[in-house]
Amino acid sequence: MNALTIAIALQEAKQQLLSSSDTAELDAEVLLAHALQVARSYLFAYPERVLTSDEIIIFQEYLEQRKIKTPIAYITGHQEFWSLDFIVTSDTLIPRADTELLVELVLQFHAADKDKKISIVDLGTGSGAIALALAHECPHWEVHATDWSVNALEIAKQNAKRLHLSQVIFHQGSWCKALPSEKKFDVIVSNPPYIASDDPDLQCGILKYEPASAIISSLNGLQDVLDIITQAKRYLKPQGKLLIEHGFQQGAEIRRIFSNLGYSNINTYQDLAGLDRVTVGTY
Numbered sequence: 337m338n339a340l341t342i343a344i345a346l347q348e349a350k351q352q353l354l355s356s357s358d359t360a361e362l363d364a365e366v367l368l369a370h371a372l373q374v375a376r377s378y379l380f381a382y383p384e385r386v387l388t389s390d391e392i393i394i395f396q397e398y399l400e401q402r403k404i405k406t407p408i409a410y411i412t413g414h415q416e417f418w419s420l421d422f423i424v425t426s427d428t429l430i431p432r433a434d435t436e437l438l439v440e441l442v443l444q445f446h447a448a449d450k451d452k453k454i455s456i457v458d459l460g461t462g463s464g465a466i467a468l469a470l471a472h473e474c475p476h477w478e479v480h481a482t483d484w485s486v487n488a489l490e491i492a493k494q495n496a497k498r499l500h501l502s503q504v505i506f507h508q509g510s511w512c513k514a515l516p517s518e519k520k521f522d523v524i525v526s527n528p529p530y531i532a533s534d535d536p537d538l539q540c541g542i543l544k545y546e547p548a549s550a551i552i553s554s555l556n557g558l559q560d561v562l563d564i565i566t567q568a569k570r571y572l573k574p575q576g577k578l579l580i581e582h583g584f585q586q587g588a589e590i591r592r593i594f595s596n597l598g599y600s601n602i603n604t605y606q607d608l609a610g611l612d613r614v615t616v617g618t619y
Contacts, residue, residue: 340392342368343383349399356403363402370412371395407545418469422495427487429550431465434607435527437614438579439469441605442523445577445616450474455519457482457571459511459526459564462550464492464504466525471501480521482507482514485549511560512567520573527581528560529553557583561590565597565617572619579616587612 349364357363369376371394372387387395401411409415409430415422417431418439424430446454453476458467461481471479481504483489489508496504507514512524531551553560561580568578578599582590587604594602599617607613 340387341383342379342385342387345387345392345395346379349395352399353402356405363408364399366408367398367402367411368395371398405545410545415463417463417465418472420465420469420472420499422463422465422468423491423498424463425487425491426545427485427547428463428491429527429547431463434609434613435466435581436469437605437607438466438525438527438581439473441579441614441616442470442525443473446474446523449522451476453478454522455573456480456523456525457512457515457521459524460484460528460550460560461492461506462488462527464495466527467492467504468495468499468501470525471496471504472499475503478505479503480505480507480515480519482509482511484508484510484514485547488547488550511564512571515571519571521571521576522573523577523579524564524568524572525579526564528564530557530561530582530586532557557586558589558593561586562593565590565593565599569597569619575618577616577618579614581614582612584611584613587615590615 345368346364350360353360353363365376365379369379371391398411407430409424410426413423415424415431418436422431455478456470457480459482461467461483464481467479467481470477481492486508489506493506529551530553533552561582564580591602591604594617599619601618604612604615
């Protein structure tokens with residue numbers, strides 16, 4: 337592999353990944369840029385640059401991980417969400433583009449309150465993506481974030497520091513039980529586990545690598561959703577909103593849970609693919 341240039345390395349890497357990835361060319365570019373610690377644009381600006389032996393070894397290690405379908409985010413340790421760069425590890429869920437709908441809806445519902453001090457909590461924050469995206473958009477808001485996982489919470493705190501969002505307050509514990517008992521919020525938002533333990537998709541793609549506690553829930557995937565909707569009533573201000581992300585086939589059942597527990601103005605919103613993704617209720 338002497339005199340291996342960036343151009344040749346990308347070409348060979350793409351061929352290696354074709355059988356394991358639908359985005360082989362992009363994966364090769366992202367992994368090589370990460371191995372070289374440069375932006376992807378550098379690869380196209382200097383295609384004749386020769387890789388060092390150490391760079392080749394590192395790049396090949398990344399390729400071997402990708403060949404067994406390890407998610408790119410877990411290889412690079414980074415994932416973009418809401419145009420922000422987040423550290424992610426195997427202790428955290430990988431932030432999805434679909435989850436940006438939660439952020440969009442909160443900003444939409446409180447468009448007139450951007451410069452006010454309203455209070456929001458993100459339950460099960462993981463890498464901190466939702467809480468930090470909201471804090472980034474609305475610096476005046478009082479944003480709290482919880483997670484039962486000490487390791488995940490540490491990653492969220494690191495992301496807050498990197499993004500200079502020191503106003504976010506973190507709490508360790510399970511859902512609303514992690515919060516101060518006297519605290520009330522204008523908005524509670526969560527992307528909880530909502531996949532049933534026998535769902536065949538758990539053995540496919542990214543889900544196979546993510547922490548089970550962040551994706552699997554009992555009661556056919558609805559136990560954590562039920563717990564949050566039940567607990568949130570105690571922590572919402574009058575007319576406060578609860579927003580929950582869920583599976584595309586769970587909308588009707590989750591609306592029923594909201595209704596049975598006394599919420600009103602219950603609506604389900606669709607993601608970019610037109611699938612049910614977030615249900616909102618007012619208490």
